[in-house]
Amino acid sequence: MTESTQEGRKIGGTLLEVKNITLSFGGVKALTDISFDIKEGEIRAIIGPNGAGKSSMLNVISGFYHPQQGEVWFRGQKRGPMRPYEVARQGIARTFQNIALFKGMSTLDNLMTGRITQMNANLFWQAIWKGPAEREEIAHRERVEHIIDFLGIQAIRKTPVGRLPYGLQKRVELGRALAAEAKLLLLDEPMAGMNLEEKEDMCRFILDVNDEFGTTIALIEHDMGVVMDLSDRVVVLDYGRKLADGTPAEVRSDPEVIKAYLGGAHA
Amino acid sequence: MFYREAGDFKTSYAADQQTFPIRLDRHMVWGILAIAFFVVPFFINDYWEKSVLLPFLVWAMAALGLNILTGFCGQVSLGSGGFMAVGAYACYKLMVAFPWMNMFIVVILAGLITAIVGVIFGLPSLRIKGFYLAVATLASQFFLVWLFNKVPWFYNNSASGMIVAPERTFFGIPLTGANSPSWMTYLFCLTLVVVFAFIAHNLIRGRIGRSWMAIRDMDIAAEIIGVPPLKAKLSAFAISSFYIGMSGAMMFAIYLGTAEPTEAFGISKSFLVLFMIIIGGLGSILGSFLGAAFLTLMPVLLKNVMVNGLGWPADLAAHIELLLIGALIMFFLIVEPHGLAQLWRVTKEKLRLWPFPH
Numbered sequence: 001m002t003e004s005t006q007e008g009r010k011i012g013g014t015l016l017e018v019k020n021i022t023l024s025f026g027g028v029k030a031l032t033d034i035s036f037d038i039k040e041g042e043i044r045a046i047i048g049p050n051g052a053g054k055s056s057m058l059n060v061i062s063g064f065y066h067p068q069q070g071e072v073w074f075r076g077q078k079r080g081p082m083r084p085y086e087v088a089r090q091g092i093a094r095t096f097q098n099i100a101l102f103k104g105m106s107t108l109d110n111l112m113t114g115r116i117t118q119m120n121a122n123l124f125w126q127a128i129w130k131g132p133a134e135r136e137e138i139a140h141r142e143r144v145e146h147i148i149d150f151l152g153i154q155a156i157r158k159t160p161v162g163r164l165p166y167g168l169q170k171r172v173e174l175g176r177a178l179a180a181e182a183k184l185l186l187l188d189e190p191m192a193g194m195n196l197e198e199k200e201d202m203c204r205f206i207l208d209v210n211d212e213f214g215t216t217i218a219l220i221e222h223d224m225g226v227v228m229d230l231s232d233r234v235v236v237l238d239y240g241r242k243l244a245d246g247t248p249a250e251v252r253s254d255p256e257v258i259k260a261y262l263g264g265a266h267a
Numbered sequence: 268m269f270y271r272e273a274g275d276f277k278t279s280y281a282a283d284q285q286t287f288p289i290r291l292d293r294h295m296v297w298g299i300l301a302i303a304f305f306v307v308p309f310f311i312n313d314y315w316e317k318s319v320l321l322p323f324l325v326w327a328m329a330a331l332g333l334n335i336l337t338g339f340c341g342q343v344s345l346g347s348g349g350f351m352a353v354g355a356y357a358c359y360k361l362m363v364a365f366p367w368m369n370m371f372i373v374v375i376l377a378g379l380i381t382a383i384v385g386v387i388f389g390l391p392s393l394r395i396k397g398f399y400l401a402v403a404t405l406a407s408q409f410f411l412v413w414l415f416n417k418v419p420w421f422y423n424n425s426a427s428g429m430i431v432a433p434e435r436t437f438f439g440i441p442l443t444g445a446n447s448p449s450w451m452t453y454l455f456c457l458t459l460v461v462v463f464a465f466i467a468h469n470l471i472r473g474r475i476g477r478s479w480m481a482i483r484d485m486d487i488a489a490e491i492i493g494v495p496p497l498k499a500k501l502s503a504f505a506i507s508s509f510y511i512g513m514s515g516a517m518m519f520a521i522y523l524g525t526a527e528p529t530e531a532f533g534i535s536k537s538f539l540v541l542f543m544i545i546i547g548g549l550g551s552i553l554g555s556f557l558g559a560a561f562l563t564l565m566p567v568l569l570k571n572v573m574v575n576g577l578g579w580p581a582d583l584a585a586h587i588e589l590l591l592i593g594a595l596i597m598f599f600l601i602v603e604p605h606g607l608a609q610l611w612r613v614t615k616e617k618l619r620l621w622p623f624p625h
Binding site for chain 2: 062064083084085088089093094096100101102103104105109112114116117119120121123126127128129133134136137138142145176177
C-alpha cells in the first residue's frame with residue numbers, strides 16, 4: 001500500500017516495527033511495552049522529556065541493548081538477538097547524541113569507514129594493494145566523494161576530524177552514517193548544541209537525504225519547531241511509556257503530551 | 268620553497284591515494300632505498316653491520332609490529348619480548364628440522380607461528396582495555412620466557428640452554444653462522460623490512476587498517492558502523508605478532524646467531540619496543556623507523572663521540588650515555604608528545620608555507 005504525500009515523496013510499507021519492547025536495568029524500567037512502526041521513506045521523530053527512554057529505544061534498535069521482552073521486526077523479518085555490527089550489516093546506520101567520530105582519522109577516512117560493511121578485499125589483496133583492493137577502494141571513494149559534495153565538506157576532506165569545529169563534526173558524523181547507504185538512518189539529536197544557521201543547514205540535509213536517496217529516517221530531537229516541520233509522524237515517550245503516536249498536528253494537540261512535555265505555551 | 272605541494276595536482280583517486288602523494292617525498296624515499304640497496308652493500312663492514320645496521324633493521328621490524336597493535340589498533344602490549352622469543356625459537360626449530368628450507372620462508376613461517384601465539388594472548392583484549400590489558404600481556408612475556416627456559420624440547424636439549432643458529436646458505440652464500448658476509452645479512456634483513464613496511468602501509472590505508480583505527484578511536488562507534496570488534500582486535504594481534512615474530516627470528520638467526528630467553532627477550536626488550544614507538548610516533552610507519560633509529564643508533568653515536576672522540580673511559584661513557592638517552596627521551600616527549608614522526612610532519616607543514624607563513 002503506497003500513499004503519496006503532497007511533495008510527491010513515496011511512503012511505503014512498514015520498514016521497521018518494534019512490538020511490546022520492555023527494557024529494564026536491574027529495578028529500573030527504561031522502556032515499558034513500547035510498540036510503534038517506521039514506514040519506508042518517512043521521517044519519524046521520537047520525542048519526549050529527558051530520561052524518557054528515547055536513546056534507549058535507539059540503542060535497542062541498533063542492537064546495543066537487548067530488551068527483556070518484545071520483538072524487533074526489520075524488513076518483514078523478526079530479528080534475533082544481534083550484535084551492533086550485525087545490525088549495521090543489515091542496513092541500519094546511526095549517529096550519536098555526543099559525537100562519536102574517529103578523532104585521529106581524516107574526514108575522508110571517517111566516511112570510508114562508514115562503508116566498511118560493503119568492502120571485502122581479503123587480507124592478501126589488502127597487503128598487495130594493486131588489484132582488487134585498490135579497485136574496491138576507488139569505487140568506494142567515488143561514492144564517498146558524492147556524499148562529501150552533498151554535505152559541502154570538500155575543504156576538510158584530509159583534515160583530522162579532531163581539529164574540526166563542533167558543527168562540522170556533526171556534519172561529518174551524518175556523512176559517515178550516510179556513507180553506509182543504510183535503509184534506515186537513526187539520528188540521535190542531530191541538532192543538539194548548534195546555532196540557528198547550522199540547524200537550518202542540518203534540516204536541509206535531512207530533508208534532502210530523505211528526498212534524494214529515499215532513506216528512511218528516525219530522529220530524536222528536542223527542538224519542537226524542527227520536529228514538527230520535518231517529521232511525517234511523531235511518537236512521544238515519557239518515563240519509558242508511549243504517550244502518543246501520530247502526525248505532528250495530532251501530537252501537538254494531545255492533552256497528555258502537552259501536560260508531560262510541550263507545556264502550556266503550545267496549547 | 269624546499270618542499271612544495273603546489274603544482275602537484277592529482278587527477279585520479281588512485282593518484283591521490285598513493286603511498287607518497289607528494290612528489291618530493293616520493294623521490295626522497297626512492298633515493299634512500301636506492302642508496303640502501305645499491306650503495307651501502309659495497310661499503311658495509313663488520314662493525315657497521317653488527318652494531319648499526321642489523322640492530323636498526325631488527326628493531327624497526329619489531330617497532331612496526333607493535334605500532335600496528337598499539338599505535339593503530341590502540342591495544343597496549345608489553346608482550347613484545349615474549350613474542351620475539353617465540354619467533355626466535357620457531358625459527359630455530361624450523362632451521363634444525365628443515366635444513367633445506369629457504370631462509371625467507373623460515374622467517375615468514377616463524378612469524379606465522381608467532382601470529383598464532385599472539386592471537387591466543389590477544390584474547391583478553393576483548394574484555395579489558397588500556398593499562399589493564401598491558402598488565403595482562405605481561406603474562407605472555409613471563410610465561411613465554413619461562414616456557415623456553417623450562418622445556419628442553421625448545422632448545423633441543425643443549426647443555427647450555429642456549430640456541431645456536433646453524434649455518435644456512437642463501438643461493439650458495441652463507442647467511443647465518445660465523446662465515447656470513449656482512450652485505451648478505453644486511454641485504455636479507457633490509458629486503459624483509461622494506462617489503463613488510465610497504466605491506467604494513469597497504470594494510471593500514473585500506474579496510475583492515477580503518478577497522479583498527481576505528482576501534483582505537485571509539486570502539487562503540489566502530490561496532491555500530493559495522494566493525495566486528497573481535498575480528499579487528501584479533502587480526503591486529505595476529506599481524507602485529509607476525510611482524511614481531513619475524514623480528515625475533517631475524518635477531519636470533521642473523522643478527523646475534525645465538526640466543527637465550529631470559530637475557531635476549533626479557534621484559535626490558537618489551538619496554539624498549541614500546542619506547543621506540545612512543546618516541547617515534549604512535550600510529551605512524553615512519554615513526555616506527557625513527558623510534559628504532561633513535562634508540563638503537565643514538566647509543567652507538569654517543570659512545571663513539573665520548574670514547575673515540577673525547578677519549579673518556581668506556582665505563583664512564585656508558586653511564587653518561589644512559590643519562591643522556593634518558594634526558595633526550597624526556598626532551599623529545601616534552602617538545603612533541605606525539606613523537607618524532609609528528610615533529611617531521613609539522614616541519615613539513617611549515618616548509619610548505621615557507622617563507623610566507625600567512
